[in-house]
Amino acid sequence: MDDERCVHRRASTSRGCVMNRTIRWALSTVVTVAILWTVAWFGARWWLGDTLHKSVADLQARNGITVECTDERIGGWPFRLVLTCPGGLGVTLPDGGKLQTAGAHGEGQIFNLHRLDFRFDAPTSYTAPDGRRLDLAASDLTASIGFAKGQANRLSLKTVDLSATGPLAGGTEGKLTMGRGDLLLARTTEHPDDADLAATVDGLNLAVGDTALTPLPVRLTLAATLAQADMATAGPAALAGWRAAGGRLTLHRLAAELGGATLTLNGEGTVTETGLIEAEGQVTGRDLNALAASAAAGGVSLTPELAGLVMAFVLMGTAADDGGRSIGLRVENGVVSANGREIGRLAPLF
Template sequence: MSSSEAKPTYSRRFMWLAIFIVLLIGAYTAGWFYLAGKVTERVNATLALVNRDGVTAECANPVVRGYPFRLELSCDSLGYEDTGRNIVATVGSLSTAAQVYQPMRVVAELDGPLRAALPGLPQLWLDWDNLRASARLARPLPQILSVEAGGFSGQTDPDEGDPVMLFSAEKVEGHLRPNGADLDGAGSFAGLEIDAAAVGGRTIPVLNGSGDATLANGVAFVLSRAASLRGQSGTIRSLDLSTGPNTGVSLSGTFSVGADGLLDADLKVGIRDPKGVAAALSTAFPEAAKQINNGFAGLALLGDASSMPLKIVRGKAMLGFIPLAEIPPLS
């Protein structure tokens, strides 16, 4: 074959390759805009589903962008109002993103502040340095939902008068995932400082905490939008509150709430460094310092780590053999 014959063949192959690439890019672009349209439809459908029975939700100026490799949805602000429950909340801009090749995994960033009006409470102003969330979308609930915030703080709304500082925390995070019909939840916070003005001038030490629990039939509970835990049960694998690396209180066990709201529970209370816990409680509740120190003196004899059973039967609580106050029915 001569060189003059090879050149046209090579040119034709290059031409067809170029046409294929152009068609591929065109098809991909059409697919991206199709998905972007579906995202917009889903946002509108979700808002329409929420906006009923006295509830109004708003995503201001929704925009989908991110071509070619991402699908990003942004809203200038979010708003929610439930006239029946007297709940109003507004928050700053929302930005969510998903990779085109992994559209069910969504990450989001939310700007503060969150301003909320709740029945029986002063208007709240919650803010943070950064707040990120991630989810693996599925039906009927996401496979997992995680939220993490740094520099989290709360105060009363400054637009309603002189603001009162409530709390601040270095870090807060929470995680939820369906486990069959049940719902698993875990969370933690670090460096929580509760302002004395929020607790009647009491001095509360800096706190760290974590929790890990399961709500039986929790998926149905969430989907039903139930406002009460009546008829529910669950397991607390761990619930921990500490004032230092070796000082704190933990709780674990099972619980159930009757149809009448009365609580039943079979729990274990663990105490690390009883003297340190007593000192923290005495500082927070000086009027009961004598009773606190006397009560924890016996626990200190059991060592630096001790535990006691906490049983609650029809709202009546017993710590070991010590009767505690009755717990009123849960609403």
């Protein structure tokens, strides 16, 4: 009816009618888009909740790890997906140990449903199976979870200025500090049951009581592949089945750098039917003389353990291609040997 009236009116009035029709069309378009977007957002919200719950259930079934997000909420409309655990986030390991945070906040984008970034609220703590409590503090503690085919397939952890303090098994107070730490676990595309591990730790310091085990800050880097990863992380009781399924840890590189010296280790390992570690690898020391010089320059002395390690390379090591000293390590039936000489024994894992 309004359009019919506009036809019989003057030109100026007709122009106003056209404008009104344009405004009505624009408003109806905005409302339609808003409705469709809201439907899409709630669909993404449902998908995220369903995927997370399935991943948590799968983690518990495969690994025996329980994750509890207290008072779980998912919001963030219109452009974000925000998962919050206002009552805290708890992760219980198969051995009974538990990691607890005061709260957790995960955020993703509706345009990218394959990633969720978390930050954790202090205080954070780890309670060992025997009841000992380890308090954790960091200026930044975050995680990122990647999803593919409806399951979590990638986990990245980052921390800055981390400190962990608490009683050790013997009752002595222990303390660990690090400047920055990064850990990545990702399932391999070719073998979904396996996982690649990569880690970097900068400025690592360890102390037991008043004794510093690392007189100089240590930088650690790790690259490894864990076959049958789900079974390997399900606790000691699952290791027998892990071995039977072909479980193996391949250490591509583990490097420790301190005071200008570098130690690198590579090799492979598994467990025997009786729970004993079985492994073989090579450890190489480079620029070991710089370690003592750096310690002296910093006004500290090497611990007996580090001094003994340097002497072991001097006395037992063979010349490596790059000028370092190399020692072959082997663990068989619980017996640890270096270049064929027994240096210790390990207890069974189960």
